Amino acid sequence: MSLRDLTPEQLKDLAADVRSHYQELKAKNLNLDLTRGKPSSEQLDFAQSLLSLPGEDDYLAADGTDCRNYGNLKGITDIRSLWAELLGVPVELVYAQDSSSLNIMFDLISWSFLFGNNDSTRPWKDEEKVRWICPVPGYDRHFTITETLGVEMVTVPMTKDGPDMEAVRELALDPQVKGMWCVPVFGNPTGITFSEQVCRELASMETGAEDFRIVWDNAYAVHTLTDTFPPIYNVIRMAEEAGNPNRFWCMSSTSKITFAGAGVAFFASSPENLAWYSSLAGVRGIGPNKINQLAHARYFGSADGVRAVMLKHAGSLAPKFERVLQILDDRLGEYEFATWTKPEGGYFISLDVLDGTAARTVQLAKDAGIALTGAGSSFPLHHDPHDRNIRLAPSLPPEEEIATAMDGVATCALLAAVEKLGA
Incomplete structure (x- = not known):
């Protein structure tokens, strides 16, 4: 029965029961963390062989580049060609850099x-x-970049x-709108993947600013929770x-x-x-860590090698996500005041509780x-106008x-809801 359909007496009884459960919960003296989407130790162990790669005598890229030395701002072709195949993009349009795609995003916007x-x-x-389009719920670290630079962030659902x-x-169409944040595959925190139609509309739509940019953060492009990968x-x-x-x-990385x-x-x-980026990145530094790029190329071996690794990650993550969804269904489903996403990939579940x-x-x-x-946290300036969204990281x-x-x-969501309803 919906929480809102309960009689005052039924709501009172439920509130008493939930408060009792909450006191039992507090008595357990728990210390549990569901904050950030970090890989587990089991997942980190999958890449343990990287610690011995590329090996003492293995330092030449396929084209003969000595990866121990300076230079090659684009990164080595060994890893660029592998990731280009995954993304379906020509290798000449893909640069391999150091570890953080977030750093690249910050550079691009701050240089602009x-x-x-x-x-x-x-x-x-x-x-x-300068204004910026921010789909919500979205990635908090994206919003922090534009917030830090004084950008007015405008949300869209x-x-x-x-x-x-x-x-x-x-x-x-507003010429003051200079860009937009996007996580197009298994988005953070919703798990939503953009349809082909949406992708084409974003590519073709009219903009008021000639220098309008979409930051296409494909962080979870291959992070499936099933045995299949999205287009x-x-x-x-x-x-x-x-x-x-x-x-x-467009960004991607080996993060997670x-x-x-x-x-x-x-x-x-x-x-x-890429030419504009190179003109400034070449001032900031003299090339990325090519030894690490070579190590990753050796570890993965091919695009199919990346997919094989990701199926291992899916095997580790999927049972945890299934457990979360099962508990939400069992504990909250009958009361019909909360909704949650059921992602097929990525690292998060987006939970909407009772407004306020x-x-x-x-x-x-x-x-x-x-x-x-x-x-x-999944909204610009950490302001959810409905005070209902919680990001879960299992x-x-x-x-x-x-x-x-x-x-x-x-239990906490139920207690907050019955409180809000006056019980």
């Missing part, structure tokens, strides 16, 4: 502020105002196929065919595949965008020893800890 990008008439810092394109098209659309080609060749800045902070990040874009109770749910969980990502803890934590989260 300092100097303007290759389609700008002036640096963005000289604009009266997500649908099952991607961002609400009617809202996006209208906003994009990856070549939006660079789509945009070129639509007459907007420089629209997309190998080792955090010790992987390889990739930047794919048009030739003009997300912050209270998170605080109740904290008081019971369960750490959750802060309410509102990857790090063992499955038995996840079960304990999620049972507690369900």
